[in-house]
Amino acid sequence: xxxxxxxxxxxxxxxxxxxxxxxxxxxxxxxxxxxxxxxxxxxxxxxxxxxxxxxxxxxxxxxxxxxxxxxxxxxxxxxxxxxxxxxxxxxxxxxxxxxxxxxxxxxxxxx
Amino acid sequence: xxxxxxxxxxxxxxxxxxxxxxxxxxxxxxxxxxxxxxxxxxxxxxxxxxxxxxxxxxxxxxxxxxxxxxxxxxxxxxxxxxxxxxxxxxxxxxxxxxxxxxxxxxxxxxx
Numbered sequence: 001x002x003x004x005x006x007x008x009x010x011x012x013x014x015x016x017x018x019x020x021x022x023x024x025x026x027x028x029x030x031x032x033x034x035x036x037x038x039x040x041x042x043x044x045x046x047x048x049x050x051x052x053x054x055x056x057x058x059x060x061x062x063x064x065x066x067x068x069x070x071x072x073x074x075x076x077x078x079x080x081x082x083x084x085x086x087x088x089x090x091x092x093x094x095x096x097x098x099x100x101x102x103x104x105x106x107x108x109x110x111x
Numbered sequence: 112x113x114x115x116x117x118x119x120x121x122x123x124x125x126x127x128x129x130x131x132x133x134x135x136x137x138x139x140x141x142x143x144x145x146x147x148x149x150x151x152x153x154x155x156x157x158x159x160x161x162x163x164x165x166x167x168x169x170x171x172x173x174x175x176x177x178x179x180x181x182x183x184x185x186x187x188x189x190x191x192x193x194x195x196x197x198x199x200x201x202x203x204x205x206x207x208x209x210x211x212x213x214x215x216x217x218x219x220x221x222x
Contacts, residue, residue, distance in 0.1 A: 008126050015123030017115045020195070027202035075203050082196035084131070085189055091138035092186055 006058055007084060010077045013057035018042065019050050023073065026060060030072035117169055118195060121188045124168035129153065130161050134184065137171060141183035 013019055022036055037047050051071060054060040058077040062069050124130055133147055148158050162182060165171040169188040173180050 007131075008128060010126075011122050012126030014192075015119050015121075015126060017119060020118075023199055024202075027199040028206060073199075073203055075200060078196055078200055078203075081125075082193060082200060085193035085196065088134055088138040088184075089186060089189060089193060091135075092184055092189075095139060 003080070006077065007080055009057040010059055010081045013053050013059055014081070016050070016053075018047070019054055022047075022050060022054060022071075023059065023078070026071060026073040030070050032068050032070055036071065114191070117188065118191055120168040121170055121192045124164050124170055125192070127161065127164075129158070130165055133158075133161060133165060133182075134170060134189070137182060137184040141181050143179050143181055147182065 014023070018040060021039060025031055025036055025039070033044065033047060033051065036051070037044060040047060051060065051062070054071075055062060058074055060071055061074050062071045064070075125134070129151060132150060136142055136147055136150070144155065144158060144162065147162070148155055151158060162171065162173070165182075166173060169185055171182055172185050173182045175181075
């Protein structure tokens with residue numbers, strides 16, 4: 001996956017409240033599907049579909065130990081999405097600062 | 112729109128490279144559709160569809176002055192998405208720090 005494709009998949013995966021709740025839980029600790037299902041009133045097959053989307057997006061990975069599959073957060077992909085957003089906000093705030101300075105200059109020039 | 116619904120729409124809208132390029136341009140300055148179309152090899156109707164999705168998600172708003180419609184960034188929605196991501200990363204890093212401390216304690220207890 002290219003950088004653009006991977007960030008696409010990350011943002012799309014985050015555009016769903018169930019998947020964000022899963023990420024919130026995995027930010028605290030790794031968890032099995034049964035543990036992850038507790039706060040939700042959804043079936044295991046539906047949760048499994050969401051977990052599949054999260055794994056495919058690279059936000060989450062899983063490993064099977066014995067009979068239990070454990071899910072954990074992959075922070076790199078979250079970090080890329082966060083960095084992109086921070087960059088846009090910074091650019092936007094810089095532009096606002098420049099407008100502020102410009103307005104101040106205009107005021108100083110007033111008779 | 113509830114907070115969850117609006118953040119859903121924001122993340123989904125950001126999961127497309129054309130729409131992210133539009134946001135990147137609007138972080139620098141407001142722009143008309145013609146200006147926004149310049150870096151892209153896409154038709155105006157396709158770009159218009161993307162702009163519609165961005166406006167509906169609350170990331171962008173537009174106003175018509177005379178015959179030209181100008182698009183600009185609405186930073187609040189971007190900020191919500193960024194804050195959510197920052198919170199998850201912070202929780203995850205705190206957990207790693209706790210694991211570090213725990214491992215350090217184990218080492219100290221070694222004979």
